[in-house]
Amino acid sequence: MILTINRGSTLKNNIVFEGYYVHEEHGIVTAKEDIFESEYVDKNRYSLNGLFRLIKINEDSVELIVDRYRSMPIFYIKREDRLIVSTDFFDLYREAAKCGFELTIDDIAANNYIRFGYVPHENTIINEIKELPCGTSMKINNSELNIETDKYWEFEYKENKDFNKKRECENLKEIYDCIFRDYCKYINRNGKRINFALSGGLDSRLVLGGIMKFIDDKSKIVLNTFGNIYSEDVRIPYKIAHTHGLKLKHFAISEFNNMFNENDIMTNATQGRSLCHYQDGFPLIENQKLKRDDSWFFGHTGDFIGGGHISRKVYYSPEGRYDGQFLELILHKHSFDGKNNKFYEIDGMANLRKEKLLSELDRWDMENRQSKFILNDCATYRQFDNLVFLPLWDNRLIDFFLKVPLKYKVEKVIYNEVSIEYLKELNLNSYLNKNYYKKDSVLHLIKNKFKLMTKSSDKLMLSHGFNVYFSTSYVQNNVEKIIEEIKRKNIKIEKSNTTHFNYYLSLIELNKMTDKLINIKQSLSDEKLG
Numbered sequence: 001m002i003l004t005i006n007r008g009s010t011l012k013n014n015i016v017f018e019g020y021y022v023h024e025e026h027g028i029v030t031a032k033e034d035i036f037e038s039e040y041v042d043k044n045r046y047s048l049n050g051l052f053r054l055i056k057i058n059e060d061s062v063e064l065i066v067d068r069y070r071s072m073p074i075f076y077i078k079r080e081d082r083l084i085v086s087t088d089f090f091d092l093y094r095e096a097a098k099c100g101f102e103l104t105i106d107d108i109a110a111n112n113y114i115r116f117g118y119v120p121h122e123n124t125i126i127n128e129i130k131e132l133p134c135g136t137s138m139k140i141n142n143s144e145l146n147i148e149t150d151k152y153w154e155f156e157y158k159e160n161k162d163f164n165k166k167r168e169c170e171n172l173k174e175i176y177d178c179i180f181r182d183y184c185k186y187i188n189r190n191g192k193r194i195n196f197a198l199s200g201g202l203d204s205r206l207v208l209g210g211i212m213k214f215i216d217d218k219s220k221i222v223l224n225t226f227g228n229i230y231s232e233d234v235r236i237p238y239k240i241a242h243t244h245g246l247k248l249k250h251f252a253i254s255e256f257n258n259m260f261n262e263n264d265i266m267t268n269a270t271q272g273r274s275l276c277h278y279q280d281g282f283p284l285i286e287n288q289k290l291k292r293d294d295s296w297f298f299g300h301t302g303d304f305i306g307g308g309h310i311s312r313k314v315y316y317s318p319e320g321r322y323d324g325q326f327l328e329l330i331l332h333k334h335s336f337d338g339k340n341n342k343f344y345e346i347d348g349m350a351n352l353r354k355e356k357l358l359s360e361l362d363r364w365d366m367e368n369r370q371s372k373f374i375l376n377d378c379a380t381y382r383q384f385d386n387l388v389f390l391p392l393w394d395n396r397l398i399d400f401f402l403k404v405p406l407k408y409k410v411e412k413v414i415y416n417e418v419s420i421e422y423l424k425e426l427n428l429n430s431y432l433n434k435n436y437y438k439k440d441s442v443l444h445l446i447k448n449k450f451k452l453m454t455k456s457s458d459k460l461m462l463s464h465g466f467n468v469y470f471s472t473s474y475v476q477n478n479v480e481k482i483i484e485e486i487k488r489k490n491i492k493i494e495k496s497n498t499t500h501f502n503y504y505l506s507l508i509e510l511n512k513m514t515d516k517l518i519n520i521k522q523s524l525s526d527e528k529l530g
Contacts, residue, residue: 001091002091005085006081007081008143012057015057017031017036027185055074062140062142063139064132068398074087076130076132082145101128103127105125106119106125114496121133124271124272155363155367158402179396179397180210188217194220194295197224198236200233205240208428212426226250267516268383270513277380294381296388301393304374306409311329314357315354333365358406479504
């Protein structure tokens with residue numbers, strides 16, 4: 001969508017809503033359903049529980065709203081006489097270029113992109129194009145094009161001082177039931193199949209278990225798993241599918257050398273702000289298995305929500321206050337090479353209490369890595385008009401864990417305990433990780449070793465469960481070429497010595513992304529000549 005607001009213009013009243021929200025009676029409601037109520041959305045727009053973006057157009061003003069976690073971005077660009085809004089970065093870039101806006105690459109953003117895999121804060125790869133921050137509304141007055149922003153929600157620890165572990169564990173189970181029941185109301189009334197991206201981890205299994213508990217017809221469920229057939233992330237879903245009589249589709253990942261080839265779908269998914277996910281999106285695209293109007297369920301990201309990203313270094317330290325270590329801790333945890341340089345631009349903080357520092361570190365994680373990188377996994381699917389559901393990013397669950405005392409949240413004490421117990425009744429418990437492999441772990445170790453031996457010494461195996469081989473010399477040689485290509489575009493980037501594979505992918509996508517921007521300008525120039 002493109003919306004152009006000229007100074008003094010009058011617009012037609014309208015509400016544009018994408019995504020879904022939780023309704024007290026209907027559960028999950030999407031904009032594609034007959035029961036969608038624009039009046040309900042308008043009335044509750046600052047308190048909606050859901051993943052969405054909303055553009056409210058009045059005759060003399062426009063209001064832009066993203067959900068708490070900015071699961072779906074809204075981009076904008078402004079000059080004195082005109083403001084342009086879009087839900088797509090590349091569409092906005094084309095429209096802005098057509099209207100004669102100045103558009104320049106942000107060198108700081110480019111360097112952040114190749115070291116984080118995303119551009120922090122409200123920034124994009126283009127200096128002049130910004131996006132709404134998490135939990136923010138922006139009001140635009142048409143007469144003067146004045147902008148007023150309001151942060152209607154903040155991520156902040158609010159520990160319950162009267163926290164009773166036993167009572168709250170039961171409360172968490174009830175929250176799980178409420179959430180999954182609401183999602184099943186949507187599934188049961190629509191009658192369409194639903195795709196689950198299932199790995200060997202607890203998060204996706206929790207979502208699957210909750211849906212299985214309340215769904216009317218399990219035959220609607222199709223499990224999807226990605227990667228090497230010998231990895232736990234594939235073999236556990238196979239076991240679950242066999243045990244529960246569920247359909248399963250497996251998508252192998254070929255050599256990642258193919259990532260260097262042109263792939264406009266994945267480049268479009270970057271949206272000028274974030275590396276797209278190669279674990280699931282890439283094999284689906286490669287196998288041409290992404291269908292239009294499908295529904296996808298993911299387990300993102302109980303690990304973060306339940307406290308798994310809390311800095312143990314800070315939590316277990318005897319120090320009571322921290323001075324000037326915020327940037328260091330962010331870089332150590334989130335940057336591919338863990339180093340600082342002149343290109344980084346991160347808000348610094350000083351002299352914080354331990355509890356406040358941990359809260360701010362998690363806030364930064366949520367507003368940047370989770371919002372821009374993890375939730376950006378959905379961007380690939382939305383290009384095919386797919387509905388993407390993330391049940392663990394539910395306000396009820398987030399609010400619960402913000403109140404959990406640190407001693408029960410660090411290392412996911414309560415999240416793991418309650419989630420494992422919750423799944424016990426459904427035979428989806430984490431014991432699958434251990435017992436299932438006792439019988440044949442040696443056999444599969446031998447198979448993996450054999451596969452390593454049959455590959456040339458130039459091949460390396462990724463270590464995150466996907467066990468996919470790639471040619472190190474091929475990657476390194478191409479990286480040198482890509483860096484030179486990027487520099488020829490007058491983008492100032494600093495080469496890193498890291499061998500982190502995401503660094504390679506970020507360089508590839510930065511190059512493709514900037515090529516796409518150049519091509520957009522060239523096509524507009526050709527249109528004028530034509």
